[in-house]
Amino acid sequence: MSVRTSTTRLQVANHRNISYTNLTQKADLLDVTVTNTNLIAALKDVLDKGFVVQVTSVKTDHSDDSCLGIPGVYNHGHTHGYALDCWCEDLQSFVQYLCDNPLVMKIGLGGARAQALQITPGATMVFSDNNEPHIHFQVK
Numbered sequence: 001m002s003v004r005t006s007t008t009r010l011q012v013a014n015h016r017n018i019s020y021t022n023l024t025q026k027a028d029l030l031d032v033t034v035t036n037t038n039l040i041a042a043l044k045d046v047l048d049k050g051f052v053v054q055v056t057s058v059k060t061d062h063s064d065d066s067c068l069g070i071p072g073v074y075n076h077g078h079t080h081g082y083a084l085d086c087w088c089e090d091l092q093s094f095v096q097y098l099c100d101n102p103l104v105m106k107i108g109l110g111g112a113r114a115q116a117l118q119i120t121p122g123a124t125m126v127f128s129d130n131n132e133p134h135i136h137f138q139v140k
């Protein structure tokens with residue numbers, strides 16, 4: 001069975017600025033039935049801007065977070081394809097840039113280095129995530 005994908009997804013998944021800790025992450029990004037279009041658009045935006053992003057979790061390699069959010073109103077975690085976890089060495093600029101993207105709804109700061117950032121959140125909700133060094137970003 002072939003995966004339903006798109007030209008944009010192929011560009012994002014094979015972008016020169018992206019890397020993966022697990023190949024299921026790439027497959028998740030390619031599959032239109034797994035990840036939301038806004039997530040791909042927000043990721044494309046940061047990659048095209050020149051940020052070098054290491055993806056650390058998407059859906060297949062993430063725990064079920066479908067209990068989060070407000071059922072029936074929004075449920076935009078990893079399980080429903082609206083979030084991914086990643087890392088970028090240019091952390092401050094990366095997180096601030098994500099905050100200014102209107103598609104981004106929530107950003108989680110994982111680990112001490114990320115939690116020490118001084119971020120102007122704007123309309124984006126920024127929260128302290130767990131102690132695992134990562135940036136969780138979630139779209140509308």
Ligand SMILES: [Zn+2]
Pocket residue numbers: 078083084085108135136137
């Ligand atoms: Zn996450």
